[in-house]
Amino acid sequence: xxxxxxxxxxxxxxxxxxxxxxxxxxxxxxxxxxxxxxxxxxxxxxxxxxxxxxxxxxxxxxxxxxxxxxxxxxxxxxxxxxxxxxxxxxxxxxxxxxxxxxxxxxxxxxxxxxxxxxxxxxxxxxxxxxxxxxxxxxxxxxxxxxxxxxxxxxxxxxxxxxxxxxxxxxxxxxxx
Numbered sequence: 001x002x003x004x005x006x007x008x009x010x011x012x013x014x015x016x017x018x019x020x021x022x023x024x025x026x027x028x029x030x031x032x033x034x035x036x037x038x039x040x041x042x043x044x045x046x047x048x049x050x051x052x053x054x055x056x057x058x059x060x061x062x063x064x065x066x067x068x069x070x071x072x073x074x075x076x077x078x079x080x081x082x083x084x085x086x087x088x089x090x091x092x093x094x095x096x097x098x099x100x101x102x103x104x105x106x107x108x109x110x111x112x113x114x115x116x117x118x119x120x121x122x123x124x125x126x127x128x129x130x131x132x133x134x135x136x137x138x139x140x141x142x143x144x145x146x147x148x149x150x151x152x153x154x155x156x157x158x159x160x161x162x163x164x165x166x167x168x169x170x171x172x173x174x175x176x
Contacts (some may be wrong), residue, residue, distance in 0.1 A: 007035060
């Protein structure tokens with residue numbers, strides 16, 4: 001796998017999550033992130049830098065592209081007020097950055113769960129299915145679904161306990 005492929009796979013979902021609140025469209029957020037990767041490709045010296053530098057560059061580029069998009073919408077469309085697109089401020093940037101990082105970490109840990117737990121969690125929480133539907137689809141008992149779900153939650157709590165404490169502190173400070 002090339003360095004670019006690794007960077008793309010590592011940060012694409014995070015960057016889309018980061019861009020979405022500013023443009024209120026998943027398709028536009030994906031387009032903005034793709035454009036940011038095009039900027040990265042056109043700067044070969046950045047491709048040789050370490051991953052953290054690429055990540056910072058991509059976040060900055062996505063922010064700038066989202067701001068450019070907002071500016072273009074406000075200037076060119078007489079219907080811009082109906083789109084509910086608000087200007088980006090520093091608080092929104094930090095909130096979106098934290099949200100993107102937490103969602104990325106959650107996806108990473110979900111993918112690291114044992115197979116049964118992972119399938120049960122995806123069906124219950126991402127597809128909104130009931131225990132009985134999950135049991136029927138996976139051809140397991142309802143009790144197995146419940147135990148797999150409980151195990152997944154316990155494992156995720158262990159992984160995220162320190163992150164949730166940090167987020168709670170950040171939210172508390174923000175409320176002050």
